Amino acid sequence: MKIFKFGGASVKDAEGVKNLVTVLEKTGESDLVVVVSAMGKTTNALETVVAAYFKDASEATAATGEVYNYHKKIMNNLFSNASHPVYQKVSAYFNDLSTFLKSNKSKNHAFVYDQVVSFGELVSTTIISAYLSEVNIKNNFLDVRECIITDANYRDANLDWDATQKQIAKVVAKKGITVTQGFLGAEKNNNFTVTLGREGSDYTAAIFAYCLNAESVTIWKDVPGVLNADPRHFGSTQLLHHISYREAIELAFYGASVIHPKTLQPLQRKEIPLFVKSFLNPLDAGTCVGKGVTLDPLVSCFILKKNLTLISLSSLDFSFMMEDNIGDVFKWLHTYKMKVELIQNSAISFSVCVDDKYNNLELLLSKLRATFKVKWNEGVTLYTVRHSKPSEIKALTHKRAVLLKQESRETVQLVVKE
Structure with a gap:
């Protein structure tokens, strides 16, 4: 079984x-589980439906x-x-x-989001399963x-591995082609639809692989x-033929x-290799993520993040930046939903590079100024x-003006002003 x-682009x-x-x-391949995302930008379009639902029901329609x-x-x-x-199924x-949009009474945005957005995957797999049958590729459609x-943590549900393994063993055919949805699950108490969060369709594929010993x-x-x-x-790039699990996790981090x-x-955990390949050139080798050599070829890997903010703090009285000070900083970073990209500290200073996704920078700076001397640079780039x-x-x-540099054995990070 493979x-x-x-994904949606394919x-x-x-x-x-x-x-x-x-x-x-x-x-x-004849024995497959085929996991499919919503078509194209359907998830974005259904997010528009959710936003309209909470604003104006007619716009949602x-x-x-x-x-x-x-x-x-x-x-x-x-x-x-x-x-x-x-046509009838869709x-x-x-x-x-x-019917859901007309009858729903819940004001829980995350709950509504999952019930609505999930239709993207259900519709895409219904169409694809039907088309496979149309061209004489026998397959089983699986909801x-x-x-x-999962649990009921809508938009980022946590898997119940034991229950999931039992159900996959029970309902997934061991032979032939099964077509199913990525990103979705059902919470175990009330059976409402949930989504699995970022990269949920890739995660779905890994869940099936683990449970089926693929x-x-x-x-x-x-x-x-x-x-x-x-x-x-970057003007010149190279294809990575092999990446170890550990290196792939580092790069993703x-x-x-x-x-x-x-x-x-x-x-x-089960040493199941993962391949990333082109759907335009399916016979090309692509990239294998698995056990073994760290990188092949062993070349530098570059990651760029733009439009970040570098905040530099120092104590007002030249006292040390100790655990209690830094603990308060992290508490406020969490409160104001700042995604931390890089930290660096010394005896009397602490710097943090953040992604202000929710436009809470002014609120955070106001809080920090009460305790620290604060400097900041907006619109910086992290390499x-x-x-x-x-x-x-x-x-x-x-x-480029280098505002901060941090170096370890395998990684160099630079915060620069372009």
Whole structure:
């Protein structure tokens, strides 16, 4: 058994769905769980429905109609018969969504979000399963909520591994192709739909791999594999043929769009390799994340984060920055929802580079000024380089003002003002 995961970009239109069939045909795998995300930008569109629902019910209805029309266009390009049963199935989902929006009494945003956004994956897999059958690829459609069992932490649910393993063993066919949804689960007490948080579809693939003792997981993307830098920001990039589990987790921690650590952890426990491959060139080797050599080739890996804020604190009376002071700082960073990217401290100073995602900087600075002398720089860039060479660091700092530098055995981090 192998696990294939297709993201939204790979099935954003009818041609993408047809290409999914090409991938299955070219790879020749017969025993598969195929995990699929919502099509294209459907999740974003359904987030618009949620926002409209809490603002104006009529706007939510209009936004829902746009999502339906997007999927109907894809179906029209896939199925020649307008009376194909898939149209009725998809319409039924949108009727269920409309019924929920009219009858729901809950004001819990996270709960409503999960009930609404989940329709993206349910509709995409319904269309794809039907199309596979249309082109004579036999498959089983599985509602993933039958087997991914979680708590009620909506938008970032925690898995009940024991219950999930039992259900997967019970409902997933050991032979043939099963088509199911990523990102979704069901909370065990009331059976409401939940979502699994960031990179939830990749995580779903890892869950199935772990529970089925799969041979491998392959994530199909619109890139040849994992690159050592983002080509949008760096002129020369290299494909990484192999990355160890540990190195992949390190890269993800620093912000590289590799694979989220929660996806890697269950795979690492059973040493199940994960492949990142191009859905346009499915026979290319891509990148393997697994046991063994740290990096192949052993090249520097560059990670860039823009529009951050560097805050530098020092004590008002030149006393030491001790655990109680730093503890207060972290408490306030949490209170004001600052994502910490880098910290550095000395005897009488403490610096932290943060991502002010929720525009709470002024509130935080006001709080800090009561206790510390505060300096800050907005709009800074953080470069993180793994396995760097001195010449590369020199090139990065050329004509840039370096506000902070931090270096360990394998990692150099630079906060610069461009």
